[in-house]
Amino acid sequence: MSDKALEAAPERVAELAKRIDLNDPISITRFGQEAQGRATAAADAMLGAARNDAVGEAGDSLSRLLTTLRGFDVTKLDAKPGLITRLFSRAGAETAAILQRYEGVRSQVEAIGDKLDAHRTRLMEDVERLERLYDGTLAWFHALADHIAAGEAVLARTDKEAIPAAEWEAEVGRDPLAPQRLRDLRAAREELDRRVHDLRLTRQIAMQALPSIRLIQENDKALAGRIHSVLANTVPLWRTQLAQALALQRMREAGHAVRAATDLTNELLTANAEGLRRANVEVRTEIERGVVDLDAVQKANAALVATIEDSLRIAQEGRERRVAATKALGEAEAEIRRALVSARAPAPKKP
Incomplete structure (x- = not known):
């Protein structure tokens, strides 16, 4: 809280202390109930944040996206010659099949990406709600502290002033009802002490809720940041790698075609030379033969x-x-x- 709010706390403590009437048991019972009632609201909000389906759905969608990307690992298209031979045994047909498969995977990636973007929006909205919940819980914590301070002040004043005065009246014996009033005062004092103790327990719950809210909030922000990173970096990088792999494959296919043409030319030259040699041997042999x-x-x-x-x-x-x-x-x-x-x-x- 701000310094101004801290300076005003003594005034609120005095205001709250005036609400306590030891002669009215109802005032003791109701003391701090409004502040304690915020515990239920805070607990419901915490439970809702913990059970937020957006977190689980976002995690599932993120896992499906990463699984889909790994299932079409473009970094392995150029891993080694054996794998290239298996993947591109039919050259253009294999490239077309990979492109067709990529279109299917891309539609899946885009659909999951849209879901992830929606989850990220919901997560950021939850972060804002948790921030408001944190501020409300902090105010609740200070309100409980004010009630505890007011109760302790009344207890101290009762122990110092009211009970000694009641004891003196009971000892003097002028009023036959003085002992009963002393007993009632002491019982009211014990009831107020128990009430202050309950408020201390509630304040402890509020204190524990604060780091819990921050933890959930940080997890939501981390998951939202991870989703943003995947959509902004991982998916575009995957597409870039695929484009590069396909470009390299087309270059490889062109190289294979050039090599095949060169091999065919060499084979034709070799075959022609061998044929010429065989024909020359046959003709020269017949020429050199005699009539008989x-x-x-x-x-x-x-x-x-x-x-x-x-x-x-x-x-x-x-x-x-x-x-x-x-x-x-x-x-x-x-x-x-x-x-x-x-x-x-x-x-x-x-x-």
């Missing part, structure tokens, strides 16, 4: 020699068979002669 190949002459000569040798062998074999046949025929003829010579007519029988 030496191998054919040698084979024909060998066949002719073999034919002559076969004729001579067959003729020799024929002569040998004829000689053998002549000899066999002579022997057969001689045997026939011997058989004819040996054959005699049988001798006539005698009568």
